[in-house]
Amino acid sequence: MEIIADVLVIFFISVGVILSVVAALGLVRFPDVYTRTHAASKSSTLGVLCILFGTFLHFLLIENHFNTELIIAIAFLFITSPVAxxxxxxxxxxxxxxxxxxxVRDDLKGVIGPKVNKKK
Structure with missing residues (x-):
């Protein structure tokens, strides 16, 4: 049972690290603030969530300790990071x-922005 728990913990933490590296590469490689924000909010959020979930599994399955702080951190990060x-x-x-x-396409052109004609 402990070997399966170790494999699960290593899997989730490894996936989290890989997603965090992808987010860091996106921040360096993407051309503008919009695509960089997408990389930072999506990939890094999923990466950190996987790392926190792997840590939660470690404490739950190996240490036999239910860690409520990790559950709260996962929920808080899942809600706030994409919104930010x-x-x-x-x-x-x-x-x-x-x-x-x-x-290629700007869906918000003419809808919001500094040059939108506002009707009175």
Whole structure:
């Protein structure tokens, strides 16, 4: 039983580390703030969640200790990180930060932003 628990813990922590590395590469490689925000909010959130879940499994299955702080941290991170990434992207768009040259489509053009004609 302990070998299976070790394999699960190693799997989740390894997946979390790989996703965090992918997020870091996305922050370095992507061309604009919008794609970087996407990489930071999605991949790193999933990576940290996998690491926290692997840690939770370690304490639960190997140490026989139910850690409520890890459950609270997982729930808090799962709720707040994607919302923060969305709000950073929206604030960037409203403040007029340009999209990358390789961007194909702008769904918010004319809907929100600094140059939108406001009706009275």
């Amino acid at each position: 990434g969305h709000l950073i992207g929206r604030a960037s768009y409203v403040s007029g930060i340009k999209l990358a040259d390789v961007t």
